[in-house]
Amino acid sequence: MRFALSEDQADFRDAVRGLLADTCPPDAVRSAWGGAAGDHTGGGGGDGRVRAAWSALAEMGVLGLLVPEAHGGLGLTDEDMVPLLIECGRAGLPDPVSSTAYVAAALLADNDVDGAAAAWLPRIASGTATVLIGFEGSHNLPAAASADAFLMCEGDQVHLVRPADVELTPLESVDGARALCKVEWDPAPDTVLLSGAEGFAAINHAFDRAALGAAAQLVGLGERMLDLTVGYVSERKQFGVPVGSFQAVKHQLADAALAVSFAQPLVLHAANSMAHRSAESPVHVSMAKARASEAAVRAASTSLQCHGAIGYTVEYDLHLFMKRSWALAARYGDADFHRRRVRAALLGA
Numbered sequence: 001m002r003f004a005l006s007e008d009q010a011d012f013r014d015a016v017r018g019l020l021a022d023t024c025p026p027d028a029v030r031s032a033w034g035g036a037a038g039d040h041t042g043g044g045g046g047d048g049r050v051r052a053a054w055s056a057l058a059e060m061g062v063l064g065l066l067v068p069e070a071h072g073g074l075g076l077t078d079e080d081m082v083p084l085l086i087e088c089g090r091a092g093l094p095d096p097v098s099s100t101a102y103v104a105a106a107l108l109a110d111n112d113v114d115g116a117a118a119a120w121l122p123r124i125a126s127g128t129a130t131v132l133i134g135f136e137g138s139h140n141l142p143a144a145a146s147a148d149a150f151l152m153c154e155g156d157q158v159h160l161v162r163p164a165d166v167e168l169t170p171l172e173s174v175d176g177a178r179a180l181c182k183v184e185w186d187p188a189p190d191t192v193l194l195s196g197a198e199g200f201a202a203i204n205h206a207f208d209r210a211a212l213g214a215a216a217q218l219v220g221l222g223e224r225m226l227d228l229t230v231g232y233v234s235e236r237k238q239f240g241v242p243v244g245s246f247q248a249v250k251h252q253l254a255d256a257a258l259a260v261s262f263a264q265p266l267v268l269h270a271a272n273s274m275a276h277r278s279a280e281s282p283v284h285v286s287m288a289k290a291r292a293s294e295a296a297v298r299a300a301s302t303s304l305q306c307h308g309a310i311g312y313t314v315e316y317d318l319h320l321f322m323k324r325s326w327a328l329a330a331r332y333g334d335a336d337f338h339r340r341r342v343r344a345a346l347l348g349a
Helices: 007-023 026-031 051-060 078-091 097-110 116-126 196-235 247-275 281-312 318-330 335-347
Strands: 131-134 140-142 149-154 157-161 166-170 180-185 192-194
Touching: 007 051, 007 078, 026 318, 051 097, 078 097, 078 196, 078 247, 097 116, 097 131, 097 196, 131 140, 149 180, 149 196, 157 196, 192 196, 196 247, 196 281, 196 318, 247 281, 281 318, 281 335
Parallel strands: 131 149
Antiparallel strands: 140 180, 149 157, 157 192, 166 180
16 A cells, blocks of 8 residues: 555645745744743743744634534544644744644544534644643643643543642753643542543544654654755765765765655654554554654754764754754653553454
């Protein structure tokens, strides 16, 4: 089976790429780090948002892509959203598009309990609400200070929690644009949205989407880092010739590019599985996340080596994408975690 974008999907992807190039240039990502001028160490106090990009994505319909038409969205599927998340990664967009417009929107659309879908999905589609999701043992959430609601998962329960009922503790992160906070809250009967078998299934689906969203962004990040590096080695000269003409540099970049290009079909395959609710979708998601995590980390390492020390300086764009790759490679399970998950599924463990 060939996992390629349809003409409409490719056109939508290209439109989003152009939109993000205009609204989320590297300087906008830098500004999301916040804190004192020149502070790029993480935990600087920024909210991890690029408001112009968020508003433009809402106007284009991206934030409402998975929202049913009855609630003001486009009613499309994972196969349509995942290519756009690749573009969010390519731009280094720090806003929680995956968490809100992909994971939370799908969970609410699939499980309309007590009018939660009617209350939140139109606001997600219009860009006026940010809904974050936290999993058990993983309550450190990016952009939490600007969230309008939290879907917090504990055991077999999904809780819908308001900002007034959580305590946020800012945390340092290798990627300061993520504006990471520890979210603490007390489960209560009136916050339970789903529980039992329905809650367990919803949490598993949400985790798979969260991991797939991270994998998609990692592919985009890998492509962006390699584009920057190819441009750099084509201009940087040693011994009177471009560094990129050296065989050792060519081979390293070719290997890293191959790793990223092999990860993308796995990501699209997983999106197809999720869209069609395949019983094998958790395995396909783990295959995609493992490969994308390794590919992005490799692209970051190769890019840094080809740039030399300048690649890690805060004045240079590469570090913005490199640090995001390091953060997302471990988010929702690193490569080793997902390989173990695949092994367990294949061996029936």
